[in-house]
Amino acid sequence: MCEAREAMxxxxxxxxxxxxxxxxxxxxxxxxxxxxxxxxxxxxxxxxVVLRPYGFALWERLQAALDVRFKETGHENAYFPxxxxxxxxxxxxxxxxxxxxxxxxxxxxxxxxxxxRLAIRPxxxxxxxxxxxQWIQSYRDLPILINQWANVMRWEKATRPFxxxxxxxxxxxxxxxxxEQEAQAEAAQMLGIYREVAEGTVAVPVVVGxxxxxxxxxxxxxxxxxxxxxxxxxxxxxxxxxxxxxxxxRAYDITFADTDQQVKHVWTTSWxxxxxxxxxxxxxxxxxxxxxxxxxxAPIEVMIIPIVRGEEPAVLAAAQALAQELxxxxxxxxxxxxxxxxxxxxxxxxxxRGIPVRIEVGARDLANGELVVVRRDQERGAEGxxxxxxxxxxxxHLATLLNEIQASLFAQAQAQLARGLxxxxxxxxxxxxxxxRAGLVEIPWCDQPACEAAVKAETSATTRNLRPLGVDQxxxxxxxxxxxxxxxxxxxxxx
Amino acid sequence: MCEAREAMxxxxxxxxxxxxxxxxxxxxxxxxxxxxxxxxxxxxxxxxVVLRPYGFALWERLQAALDVRFKETGHENAYFPxxxxxxxxxxxxxxxxxxxxxxxxxxxxxxxxxxxRLAIRPxxxxxxxxxxxQWIQSYRDLPILINQWANVMRWEKATRPFxxxxxxxxxxxxxxxxxEQEAQAEAAQMLGIYREVAEGTVAVPVVVGxxxxxxxxxxxxxxxxxxxxxxxxxxxxxxxxxxxxxxxxRAYDITFADTDQQVKHVWTTSWxxxxxxxxxxxxxxxxxxxxxxxxxxAPIEVMIIPIVRGEEPAVLAAAQALAQELxxxxxxxxxxxxxxxxxxxxxxxxxxRGIPVRIEVGARDLANGELVVVRRDQERGAEGxxxxxxxxxxxxHLATLLNEIQASLFAQAQAQLARGLxxxxxxxxxxxxxxxRAGLVEIPWCDQPACEAAVKAETSATTRNLRPLGVDQxxxxxxxxxxxxxxxxxxxxxx
Numbered sequence: 003m004c005e006a007r008e009a010m011x012x013x014x015x016x017x018x019x020x021x022x023x024x025x026x027x028x029x030x031x032x033x034x035x036x037x038x039x040x041x042x043x044x045x046x047x048x049x050x051v052v053l054r055p056y057g058f059a060l061w062e063r064l065q066a067a068l069d070v071r072f073k074e075t076g077h078e079n080a081y082f083p084x085x086x087x088x089x090x091x092x093x094x095x096x097x098x099x100x101x102x103x104x105x106x107x108x109x110x111x112x113x114x115x116x117x118x119r120l121a122i123r124p125x126x127x128x129x130x131x132x133x134x135x136q137w138i139q140s141y142r143d144l145p146i147l148i149n150q151w152a153n154v155m156r157w158e159k160a161t162r163p164f165x166x167x168x169x170x171x172x173x174x175x176x177x178x179x180x181x182e183q184e185a186q187a188e189a190a191q192m193l194g195i196y197r198e199v200a201e202g203t204v205a206v207p208v209v210v211g212x213x214x215x216x217x218x219x220x221x222x223x224x225x226x227x228x229x230x231x232x233x234x235x236x237x238x239x240x241x242x243x244x245x246x247x248x249x250x251x252r253a254y255d256i257t258f259a260d261t262d263q264q265v266k267h268v269w270t271t272s273w274x275x276x277x278x279x280x281x282x283x284x285x286x287x288x289x290x291x292x293x294x295x296x297x298x299x300a301p302i303e304v305m306i307i308p309i310v311r312g313e314e315p316a317v318l319a320a321a322q323a324l325a326q327e328l329x330x331x332x333x334x335x336x337x338x339x340x341x342x343x344x345x346x347x348x349x350x351x352x353x354x355r356g357i358p359v360r361i362e363v364g365a366r367d368l369a370n371g372e373l374v375v376v377r378r379d380q381e382r383g384a385e386g387x388x389x390x391x392x393x394x395x396x397x398x399h400l401a402t403l404l405n406e407i408q409a410s411l412f413a414q415a416q417a418q419l420a421r422g423l424x425x426x427x428x429x430x431x432x433x434x435x436x437x438x439r440a441g442l443v444e445i446p447w448c449d450q451p452a453c454e455a456a457v458k459a460e461t462s463a464t465t466r467n468l469r470p471l472g473v474d475q476x477x478x479x480x481x482x483x484x485x486x487x488x489x490x491x492x493x494x495x496x497x
Numbered sequence: 498m499c500e501a502r503e504a505m506x507x508x509x510x511x512x513x514x515x516x517x518x519x520x521x522x523x524x525x526x527x528x529x530x531x532x533x534x535x536x537x538x539x540x541x542x543x544x545x546v547v548l549r550p551y552g553f554a555l556w557e558r559l560q561a562a563l564d565v566r567f568k569e570t571g572h573e574n575a576y577f578p579x580x581x582x583x584x585x586x587x588x589x590x591x592x593x594x595x596x597x598x599x600x601x602x603x604x605x606x607x608x609x610x611x612x613x614r615l616a617i618r619p620x621x622x623x624x625x626x627x628x629x630x631q632w633i634q635s636y637r638d639l640p641i642l643i644n645q646w647a648n649v650m651r652w653e654k655a656t657r658p659f660x661x662x663x664x665x666x667x668x669x670x671x672x673x674x675x676x677e678q679e680a681q682a683e684a685a686q687m688l689g690i691y692r693e694v695a696e697g698t699v700a701v702p703v704v705v706g707x708x709x710x711x712x713x714x715x716x717x718x719x720x721x722x723x724x725x726x727x728x729x730x731x732x733x734x735x736x737x738x739x740x741x742x743x744x745x746x747r748a749y750d751i752t753f754a755d756t757d758q759q760v761k762h763v764w765t766t767s768w769x770x771x772x773x774x775x776x777x778x779x780x781x782x783x784x785x786x787x788x789x790x791x792x793x794x795a796p797i798e799v800m801i802i803p804i805v806r807g808e809e810p811a812v813l814a815a816a817q818a819l820a821q822e823l824x825x826x827x828x829x830x831x832x833x834x835x836x837x838x839x840x841x842x843x844x845x846x847x848x849x850r851g852i853p854v855r856i857e858v859g860a861r862d863l864a865n866g867e868l869v870v871v872r873r874d875q876e877r878g879a880e881g882x883x884x885x886x887x888x889x890x891x892x893x894h895l896a897t898l899l900n901e902i903q904a905s906l907f908a909q910a911q912a913q914l915a916r917g918l919x920x921x922x923x924x925x926x927x928x929x930x931x932x933x934r935a936g937l938v939e940i941p942w943c944d945q946p947a948c949e950a951a952v953k954a955e956t957s958a959t960t961r962n963l964r965p966l967g968v969d970q971x972x973x974x975x976x977x978x979x980x981x982x983x984x985x986x987x988x989x990x991x992x
Contacts, residue, residue, distance in 0.1 A: 009932075030869065043628055043631065043632070045577070045624065045628070046582065046585055046624070046627050047578050047580050047581065047582055047615060047624075050578040050580065051578075052575065052576065052577050052578065053575055053576040053577075054575055054626055055573035055574065055575045055643060057575075058573070058574045058575045058576055059573070059574070061576075062574065078550035078553070079550065079553045079555075079557065080547065080548055080550045080552075080553045080556070081545050081547070081548040081553055081666060082540070083540045083542050083543075083545040083546075083547065083664055084617075084648055084650070084664050085542050085545065085601075085663075085664070086542065087541065087542055102608075103607065103608055104607065105606070105607075106580075106603050106605070106606040106607075106615075107603065107604065107605040107606065108601050108602065108603050108604075108617065109602065109603075109604045110601070110602040110604060110614070111600070111601040111602065111606060111652040111663075112598065112600075112601075112652035112653075112654070113597075113598055119605070120542060120601075122579075122603065129540065129541070129542075129547075132541050133538055133547055134541070136538065137538070142837065142927075143834075148550060152648075153579055153648065155579070156608075157606040157607035157608075159607070168580075169578055169580070170608075171576060171580050185700075264774055320553075340637075342637065367751055446857045450932070486658075
């Protein structure tokens with residue numbers, strides 16, 4: 003019977019034909035899989051995408067993982083206006099300079115030309131800072147720990163689903179504190195939460211560090227980031243956390259009376275993760291057959307596929323009964339009941355959509371009290387990919403298997419990252435590795451913008467993030483320019 | 498001890514002084530309570546508000562109540578772009594005519610003037626219909642049942658928190674069906690869900706019916722609405738559900754090959770509820786002391802107030818232990834630990850914020866193994882408002898009490914609605930009742946726009962919604978104009 007099923011299976015199925023092999027052309031594969039798996043559609047407005055139900059369900063799972071952690075750490079959600087008056091946006095000099103080229107402007111409303119242009123928020127430090135100035139009077143009002151789930155807009159030229167679109171969905175946290183130490187601890191805490199979700203939920207391993215001055219958020223003193231490595235050797239910034247110092251509190255006059263009666267400026271942070279994280283997940287885990295979703299992210303953990311030829315109501319009923327039982331056990335499960343598709347098509351379709359486990363339910367299996375369980379995380383044909391499980395044992399089997407798949411996808415991604423973490427000791431090697439997109443190329447670095455600009459001009463690579471030199475580290479020279487090294491830096495081309 | 502506490506209590510507290518009595522000036526009361534309870538702040542952009550954490554938590558509870566019901570009935574969430582090109586918006590004639598005066602336009606982006614104006618969505622029929630035209634080919638693709646949680650923008654002149662703001666948060670459902678019957682059933686189903694949530698969760702009773710042609714959604718064949726009655730006798734439209742017929746599918750070319758191979762236009766619906774529902778909740782339930790929140794909506798169901806004079810660590814510890822125990826039992830609970838506020842202030846503050854139950858924890862109560870439990874839904878001093886409960890029985894007591902409060906607020910609101918449901922048999926009476934804002938004034942009505950316009954000119958009242966004449970009803974004349982009646986109509990002034 004297994005052989006018969008393999009014959010039905012879909013090496014040449016229409017599901018697969020439209021997706022070029024990932025290994026040959028990551029970029030085409032990525033776009034094809036995003037469209038074919040119905041995560042997104044291109045919208046009839048330039049540079050924007052529609053997040054379709056299957057894509058939105060991924061976003062909902064990421065949201066839930068983050069939101070529960072935000073709330074556990076004392077943050078509350080709120081909502082601030084979409085539009086920011088130009089005069090308000092302009093108060094923090096670096097910030098407006100950084101964002102102005104990317105702003106979309108509303109100039110007309112209610113049939114009239116507006117007296118002042120209104121920016122669609124590219125980020126909300128400005129409007130939130132303005133409100134904090136009203137809300138905060140005393141040290142008793144601090145800290146303020148607020149998060150917002152919102153759409154933002156940045157007028158980009160080139161766009162790709164999830165990675166770069168004019169409008170995107172994200173969360174942005176904005177906090178205000180009485181002391182610099184508290185603000186530092188907050189920025190570090192949120193970076194830790196991002197790492198926990200990226201690695202523990204999305205199964206995407208990251209390197210964590212501080213951004214160089216040229217890559218820093220416009221208006222921040224320190225920006226920290228999560229960087230994931232894509233299979234083409236390019237890095238993808240997956241979240242950032244900023245120590246804004248007193249830059250915004252001075253520009254927007256956010257002050258408080260401290261315990262010593264002195265009026266002081268607050269210390270603020272901001273931090274964000276967007277649907278870009280889903281782009282990282284797709285690229286890191288996917289294979290030639292399509293998506294591979296970590297179970298904790300999968301909207302559908304288990305697809306049940308009835309093996310029927312013509313009318314077999316008993317098999318369909320058994321599939322539905324199984325689905326009910328699994329749902330009662332807390333599993334996210336669906337039955338592929340389409341009557342115009344053959345099982346082989348359905349296998350390939352479930353694979354393409356990245357569903358972690360499929361269960362095949364056939365008449366003979368039922369008679370034997372068995373189910374055929376196929377996991378998505380391994381190469382087709384690998385040992386243990388397809389097993390027969392006693393019907394009675396399916397609930398516990400799945401609980402274990404889904405944990406295994408989550409761990410296995412993370413382990414595979416870790417191995418991929420480890421292969422892409424390379425070091426260079428000589429300038430020529432370093433530049434070659436950067437040009438060839440060998441991965442995250444780590445060197446002792448001078449931390450000078452001019453050096454970074456020179457490397458970028460030669461290789462298109464920039465620093466992704468920086469780590470301190472080890473305390474026991476020998477005095478070293480910058481591999482790129484020969485000046486004394488101050489930090490260790492990851493260089494890479496990036497999305 | 499109870500007397501001592503009453504003395505501490507806050508008839509003249511600063512919490513209350515800033516809120517004018519609801520009974521004397523609903524409008525000032527409403528605005529004051531929205532600001533003072535920290536639901537919203539005015540934003541530094543005209544006609545927009547910030548939804549502060551306490552207000553957003555109310556929105557999250559409403560979202561959750563709706564979202565679970567949408568999903569149970571087979572709907573999926575998705576996200577469509579904020580911006581709609583003008584040429585696209587213009588394809589459905591009635592729709593653009595209805596919305597154009599309220600649109601905000603983006604005309605510049607990325608430092609350049611755009612070749613075409615882009616509307617910030619006032620609603621998303623157009624962009625979603627355009628996508629449906631791409632996604633739907635066959636009857637197998639139907640129905641499509643999608644909901645979107647989103648911000649939308651309508652350039653209004655006069656604005657009030659929740660009731661009318663330029664930008665607001667809502668959900669909008671958009672579905673496409675193979676037959677008119679299915680679309681009708683969908684619109685009716687969603688109206689039923691809205692009613693269930695309005696009455697069962699938000700505890701706001703509503704009248705349900707169809708809108709007149711002049712009050713109908715721009716582009717709809719039939720619009721159905723939920724109308725709540727405010728204490729000033731004005732109606733508040735709280736949700737709408739539209740049968741769009743084939744108007745949008747013809748304008749945006751949404752077709753499918755039916756089982757009979759014929760290519761047909763789909764039948765669409767749309768339906769929405771916004772944060773306006775929160776405005777109805779505030780006005781219907783609130784009293785002179787501030788908000789009164791139905792327990793199912795309350796972000797904090799129980800406020801624990803330690804009764805301490807100076808340092809009493811045992812009382813604070815007991816309050817925290819109680820909070821832990823209640824949280825473990827699934828309650829949303831907080832301890833008011835502020836050390837710069839007296840208990841009397843905290844009582845008034847919890848009342849003002851509408852928290853359904855407060856628990857007072859004092860040293861003597863603890864020694865007696867008791868807690869003082871005060872419910873918010875009744876008049877101060879009413880029998881049973883303040884009771885002593887054995888510490889051991891608190892979890893079960895609260896579960897019962899919160900259900901009672903939910904039911905009691907709904908019953909109070911039902912009585913209020915019943916008082917405002919009036920009928921008129923003569924034209925003069927009818928016009929007087931409309932002018933005096935007696936409530937929802939029900940009459941047999943001719944269903945003619947000219948008659949509605951005449952009533953509006955004389956009284957500012959319009960039809961809120963319509964119901965069929967009873968089948969056993971005597972032939973009747975329109976009370977407003979004397980022509981034959983075709984329906985029964987509720988007239989009222991409205992928000």
